[in-house]
Amino acid sequence: MKTLAGVWPFLLLFGLIIGGLYAKLFTPTEAAGMGAGLAILIATFHGKLNWSVLRTIVIDTAYTSVSLYTVLFGALMLSKLLTLSGLAGGVLALVQSTGLEGTALILAIMCVFLVLGCVMDSMAIILIFVPLFAPIVVAQGFDLVWFGIIVIVVTEIALITPPVGMNVFVLKAVLPDVPVVRIFKGLIPFIGVDIVRLAILIAFPAITLWLGSTVG
The missing domain is CATH 1.10.286 (GTP Cyclohydrolase I; Chain A, domain 1)
Structure with a gap:
């Protein structure tokens, strides 16, 4: 005590x-x-x-912010390029052409998000692809709240996957002496656990909806 x-x-x-x-x-x-x-x-x-520590904090914050916004700017430029190139519509058509239904369709969509997360910012993924897939998910009878939660889990995984993992660059800014490759290697167990968590949420949707159902 x-x-x-x-x-x-x-x-x-x-x-x-x-x-x-x-x-x-x-x-x-x-x-x-x-x-x-x-x-x-x-x-x-x-x-x-004290003033010395506060000055160091402000400078480190500025360095970190500039680094993050540089990565974010590049990710947003890439997402704009993908939108103009018609890739978003192509991905939607590809998923629809598989003829998958139910959980198999959700797994296919999550795989698409995981792949996109390796090269795109999570916010760009949500803004571009969630509106495309949401009508399909509703048509299959799935709850949109549940779908939103698993999409958030996927984008969280995207934040630590190479090469655009935003959180990795945050950690790199805090630990400049640690190589990025070493950081990514250290994240492998966490990525594995996140994938297991995602699988559980997909297999048992009630887990994501129970707490909300108790409110009000």
């Missing part, structure tokens, strides 16, 4: 973010800002934040 007394700031931070989200006090984006603000206050309270 004496040792746990030193982790109260982290519990407070967790409680503010998660509690505020579930209490509908703020949106996820606002929760990120609230969390960052509270973290600054906690660091100041503990005497670990």
Whole structure:
């Protein structure tokens, strides 16, 4: 208990973010800002934040932001090219031509998303391809909330898959001395676990819908 007394700031931070989200006090984006603000206050309270440290934080944040926006800009340019080239419609036609139905169709769509995630930004995938596949999913009798959740899981996997994995470049900016190849190798077990989680959510849709069904 004496040792746990030193982790109260982290519990407070967790409680503010998660509690505020579930209490509908703020949106996820606002929760990120609230969390960052509270973290600054906690660091100041503990005497670990001075002007020198704050300057270093601001500079590191600027470097990380520029790196991320460079990758994001390239990903958005690529997604625009794919849209203008008609690839999105071609992918939709390819999936429809397979004649698959039910779970087999969902698995095919998820495979498409996983492949796209290797070369496209997750937001671009959602904006371009989800509207194309949503009518097919509804026609097959699947719940769109469930479909949205598994799409989010797939795009999360895309965030750590080469070569555009956004989270990998975040980690690289924080650890500049670690080679990108080593980071990707270290992510292999996490990618494997994520794929298992995705398979479970597809096989048992009730898992994704149960919590929401208990609200209201």
